[in-house]
Amino acid sequence: MSFVAGLLFALGLGVGGMTQPSKVIGFLDVAGDWDPSLAFVMGGALLVYAVVARLALARPAPLLDGRFFVPTRRDVDRPLVVGSLLFGAGWGIAGYCPGPALVSLASGRVSVIVFVAAMLLGMWIEQRWAAMRGERSGTLRTAAATARAAR
Amino acid sequence: MADFTPWSSLLGGVLIGTAASLLLVANGRIAGISGIVGGLLRGGPEISWRALFVAGLLAGGLVLQAVAPLTIGPAVVGLPVLVVAGLLVGFGTQLGSGCTSGHGVCGVGRLSPRSLVATATFMLAGAVITFVVRHLIGAGS
Numbered sequence: 001m002s003f004v005a006g007l008l009f010a011l012g013l014g015v016g017g018m019t020q021p022s023k024v025i026g027f028l029d030v031a032g033d034w035d036p037s038l039a040f041v042m043g044g045a046l047l048v049y050a051v052v053a054r055l056a057l058a059r060p061a062p063l064l065d066g067r068f069f070v071p072t073r074r075d076v077d078r079p080l081v082v083g084s085l086l087f088g089a090g091w092g093i094a095g096y097c098p099g100p101a102l103v104s105l106a107s108g109r110v111s112v113i114v115f116v117a118a119m120l121l122g123m124w125i126e127q128r129w130a131a132m133r134g135e136r137s138g139t140l141r142t143a144a145a146t147a148r149a150a151r
Numbered sequence: 152m153a154d155f156t157p158w159s160s161l162l163g164g165v166l167i168g169t170a171a172s173l174l175l176v177a178n179g180r181i182a183g184i185s186g187i188v189g190g191l192l193r194g195g196p197e198i199s200w201r202a203l204f205v206a207g208l209l210a211g212g213l214v215l216q217a218v219a220p221l222t223i224g225p226a227v228v229g230l231p232v233l234v235v236a237g238l239l240v241g242f243g244t245q246l247g248s249g250c251t252s253g254h255g256v257c258g259v260g261r262l263s264p265r266s267l268v269a270t271a272t273f274m275l276a277g278a279v280i281t282f283v284v285r286h287l288i289g290a291g292s
Contacts, residue, residue, distance in 0.1 A: 001173065001174075001177040001178060002174055002177075002178055002180070002200040002201075002203040002204040002207065003203040003204065003206055003207040003210075004173065004207060005170045005171070005173045005174040005177075005178075005182065005204060005207060006170070006203065006204040006205060006206065006207020006208040006209075006210070006211065007170075007207035007208070007210050007211040007214070008166055008167075008169060008170035008173065008207075008211070009166075009167055009170035009171070009182060009204075009207070009208060009211065009252075010207065010208045010209075010210070010211020010212050010214070010215065011163075011166055011211050011214065011215065012163045012164065012165070012166030012167035012168075012169075012170060013163065013167065013211075014163070014211070014212075014215040014219065014222040014223065015159055015162055015163035015166060015222065016159065016160045016162070016163020016164055016166070016167065017156055017159065017160050017163065017222075018163070019212075019215070019222055019223045019224060020222070020223070020224030021224055021225070021226055021227045022224055022225075022227050023154065023224065025227060025281055025285075026154065028274075028277045028278050028280075028281040029278075029281045029282070029285055030278055030281075030282075031282050031285075031286055032285055032286065035154055035155055036155065036157075037154070037155055037156045037157060037160040038160060039160075040156075040157045040160035040161040040164060041160045041161070041163050041164040041167065042164060042251075042255060042256065042259075043161065043164060044160070044161040044162065044163065044164020044165040044166075044167070044168060045164040045165070045167040045168035045171065045256045045260075046164075046168065046256060046259060046260050047164070047165065047168060048164075048165055048168030048169055048171075048172055049168040049171050049172055049175075049256055049257065049260035050260040050261075052168075052172035052175065052176065053172070053175055053257070053260050053261050056172070056175050056176045057175075057261075061179065062175065062176060062177060062178055062179030063176060063177050064177050064178055064179075065178055065179045067179060068175075068179040069179055069180050069181070070175075070179075070181060070261070071181065071248075071258070071263065071265070073265060074263070074264050074265060075265070076264060076265055076268045079246050079247065079248075080247050080248060080265055080268065080269055081247070081268065081269075081272055082246060082247070083242075083243045083244065083245070083246030083247020083248065083269075084243065084247040084254070084268075084269040084270075084272035084273040084276065085243070085247075085272055085273070085276045086239050086242055086243030086246065086247070086276075087239065087240055087243030087244045087247055087250060087273050087276070088243070088272060088273030088274065088275065088276025088277040088279075088280070089239050089243070089276050089277070089280045090235075090236040090237065090238070090239025090240035090241075090243060091236075091240060091251075091273060091276075091277045092276065092277035092278065092279070092280030092281040092284070093228065093232060093235065093236040093239070093280055093284065094226065094227070094228055094232065094233055094236035094237070094240075095226075095227055095228075096236070096237075096240065097184075097240065097250050097251045097252075098184040098185045098188060098240060098241075098244060098250050098251075098252075099184040099208065099250070099251070099252050101237075101240075102184065102188070102205065102208050102209060102212070103208055103209070103211060103212040103215065103223070104212065104223050104224075105209060105212055106209065106212030106213045106215065106216040106223065107212075107216055107220070107223045109225065109226065110230075111225070111226035111230065111233055112226060114230050114233050114234060114237070115226070115233045115234075115236065115237040116237065117237070118233065118234045118235075118236070118237025118238050118241065119237040119238070119240050119241035120188070120192065120241060121237070121238060121241060122237060122238040122239065122240065122241020122242035122243075122245075123185070123188065123189050123192055123241040123242070123244070123245045124192055124241075125238075125241075125242055126241070126242045126245035126246050127189065127192060127193055127245060130245070130246075
């Protein structure tokens with residue numbers, strides 16, 4: 001079922017115009033010859049998803065699994081904002097966000113292959129960095145616990 | 152206004168919303184591309200549905216390329232710039248826990264405060280960068 005979802009998602013990106021970097025830039029270029037089309041992509045997606053998600057999440061579980069795996073955090077923290085700033089900058093520079101970049105691989109163009117490779121590397125670097133941070137704060141926590149226990 | 156396509160874009164959006172709905176109703180998962188790809192990179196459990204989703208995404212690309220190749224547009228910047236942008240998109244979506252799909256559609260669709268802030272932030276950053284590149288530096292116009 002998730003294969004079908006992925007396939008449908010890709011077709012939606014293509015039909016909607018998200019796999020044309022020039023169109024993405026045209027949407028973000030509010031001060032230029034603005035093309036608001038991509039707001040309709042988000043609007044159309046939200047129209048369906050907002051209703052279905054509300055109905056679905058009122059049920060105890062999805063059809064094919066024991067429970068829902070939905071983020072529950074509500075706090076706005078620094079990584080969320082900084083990460084979104086960096087992502088938005090990259091999106092505005094090249095006109096690719098992750099989904100359309102992966103879908104565009106089918107064109108076989110070197111340019112999009114290079115973009116996806118850099119994107120995966122960027123993801124990997126953040127994950128390494130997060131693991132290092134996690135270990136450090138883990139060590140600090142352990143040290144603090146030891147100190148508390150000693151007192 | 153250049154190439155304004157409200158109807159095909161609305162249809163594309165409905166398809167995306169349907170796909171994300173399917174993943175939620177059937178598998179109980181969020182259709183966030185950066186989260187799914189990041190999860191595959193990280194490894195561990197939860198590989199199979201993610202791999203299938205990405206396989207579907209790539210297969211959908213092949214269908215588009217075969218049926219309507221013009222829907223997959225060419226890059227608008229050179230390779231060095233694509234590398235920088237790719238690194239920013241990869242790093243940023245992992246640090247910020249999501250992208251246009253996970254935050255912009257699934258999170259906003261559930262009125263998650265984190266996703267509302269993230270979506271406003273990356274839209275604003277994208278518009279500011281586009282303004283700087285196109286109107287201050289004057290490239291790509």
